[in-house]
Ligand SMILES: [Fe+2]
């Protein structure tokens with residue numbers, strides 16, 4: 450499922466089109482290069498008219514047939530006569546005001562793509578789990594928008610989602626939750642929802658209070674918020690990442706700090722889980738090389754749940770590792786992880802035979818803790 454973004458030359462800094470690759474797999478094509486082969490299997494097109502030249506538009510019009518079969522949205526400023534004339538000259542396209550709120554543009558594209566994660570959920574899952582999945586997903590969508598727009602995080606949605614997930618875990622257990630969230634087409638959403646469920650179950654297993662269990666779940670939902678600053682074309686890339694792409698992904702805890710630091714509406718514990726979940730007890734982690742006691746129990750829990758999820762989940766570029774193998778890999782990480790906590794975690798996941806939920810691998814091409 451891809452959106453084709455079309456502009457004349459590089460996108461202007463203030464174009465909302467720049468933000469779409471954080472919500473959808475997308476490709477940017479120069480107006481003069483639009484053709485059957487560059488559009489490929491694109492399912493919708495968004496044309497940015499800001500700064501378009503006559504030559505660019507003439508080229509686009511002559512190759513219009515290659516996008517004529519898919520819905521096209523044209524972003525223009527209705528106050529700018531030139532852009533309005535250009536947009537209507539293009540023919541069959543929906544014109545949207547450039548300063549339309551990003552949420553509306555994203556919703557419109559989701560409708561066009563019929564992007565409803567609930568439609569993909571396997572049959573027969575318990576109602577409570579489905580309700581929790583719906584709420585968790587709604588919060589992640591709002592989180593992506595607040596990361597893109599710098600707006601407040603909707604803590605009421607977060608708390609509602611975390612409470613609902615906790616009661617689904619208590620009532621239905623972890624397996625239906627993992628079944629539901631694994632159907633999500635977005636790798637990052639699926640990963641965050643999985644980490645949230647596993648963190649909630651583990652916190653329960655450790656006998657933490659209800660409030661701490663909910664916070665562990667909320668931490669799981671939020672922990673990779675920094676990835677919402679990384680285009681999906683890099684995050685969900687099926688091939689091996691280049692060094693440059695890898696180093697961009699490794700910046701996500703720092704991006705997370707940038708996004709979360711000014712957000713007073715979020716608790717310090719949740720912020721720490723997001724910013725520090727790649728720190729290791731022996732000081733070899735990132736971004737700050739924190740050591741030992743400076744890493745709180747909630748962060749240690751998040752790190753264990755995150756690495757376990759990253760190893761066992763299936764992605765475009767790799768199959769999932771069996772649970773037992775993943776635990777072995779984590780035991781070999783030695784003093785990087787809280788091994789006493791890991792021992793309890795191993796008991797939890799091995800007792801529940803999560804191997805049935807997380808499918809065995811064919812081959813592992815690339816593994817990474819994300
Ligand atoms: Fe993660």
Ligand SMILES: [Fe+2]
Nearest residue numbers: 672673818819
């Ligand atoms: Fe991460």
